[in-house]
Amino acid sequence: MTDTRATSGITEAQVQAAMEAHPTAFRDPLPLRLRKFALWAFFIGLFCWCLYDFDMSPQRIWTGMDRFGRVLSFMFPPHVWDTWAEWSDILKGLGETLSMAFLGTLLGAIVAFPLSFLGAKTINRVFWFRMSVRRGYDVIRAFETLILALIFIRAFGLGPLAGILAIAVSEIGTLAKLFSEALENTSQKPVDGVKASGGSRLQTIRYAILPQVLPVYISVILYNFESNVRSGTILGIVGAGGIGFLLSDRIAAYKWDEAWMIIFLIIAMVYVIDWLSAKIRTRLIGEWTGAR
Structure with missing residues (x-):
């Protein structure tokens, strides 16, 4: 590799002289280095304290891994139900979880759609009203x-x-x-075009803003639907129905082989939903972009 100092005509003595004349240009000043050292020492100390306070000792980790291995041994091979009555309960639980995620996401999107306009500064110019709505999102x-x-x-x-x-x-x-953040990130050029042609405020939103944000809305809704399928499994464990309730029941009864089979089915369902939502996203957003 070619030495850049040799090709530029700078000697080693000149470099040393520059470092002595301007030491802060080649390394951080002492107060900054002390702050960095104190920050790293704080994070390392906090990490070590958390390990100690949570009793994450090597002996406990080793014991837990041994027990976890025994649990995994109980799970294999996964159980395959013999009768349609048993399969129907499992499929009903999967259907309930899927329905919970779908209806919950749909209802949330329906209510969130108009609320997002109240929280976007490009739509709602009243500062105190807009900030009150956004704090409501946070609550x-x-x-x-x-x-x-x-x-x-x-x-x-x-x-x-x-x-x-x-x-x-x-x-x-x-x-x-x-949704409100998507509204705030829209381009102003289509808005100016609709206003210049005499369009009203509602027409500006309809023809200049919504075409920009609807692909984003669809993508966000589909992604949240995938996430809510997983959340629906957890909700079933606390009694909100769905496959989570059946999974919790099998674990409580130490039927690990059946629990593992249910987990396999949940993974398969999430995978299929992820694949279908990606297809839907690509198709709808592609058609919408082409239509524009």
Whole structure:
């Protein structure tokens, strides 16, 4: 490799003289180095303290891995049910989880769509009103879906209804925030074009803004639907219906082989949904872009 100092005509003595004359140009000043050292020492100390406080000792890790290995041995080979009655319960649970995710995402998107316009600065020019709406998004998103499910189970009883409402409420805060950010990132040129042709404010939104954000909306909704399928499994464990309830029941009864088969089916369902949503995204967004 060619030495750049030799090709540029700079000698080693000149480099040393420059380093002595301007030491801060070649290394961080002492206060900055001390701050960096203190920051690294803090993070390393915090990491070590967490390991100690949570009792993550090598002996405990080794013991846990041994028990985990025994659990895995109970899971293999996965159980295959012999009768249609047993299969129908499992398929019904998968259908309930899928329905919970679909209805929850759909209801959340329906409510979030108009709310997103109130939280976008390109649409809502009233600062205090817009910020109040956006803080409302934050309040909704502060509640984890699992907590919402426990609240709705207490209010509406066990079953998929509580899971649907939990997912829907959680999606309102998430989708409204993402939708409003998409509205704020739209290009101003189509808006100026519609205004220049005499279009009203509603026509500007319809013909200049919505065509830009609808592909983003579709992509976000489909992705959240995939995520909510997984969330629906967890909600079933606390009593919100679906395949999670059957999985929890098998684990509580130490039927690890059946539990592992249910996990396989959940993985397969999530994979199929991911594949289908990718196809739908590509087709719809491609057609929408082509139509424009």
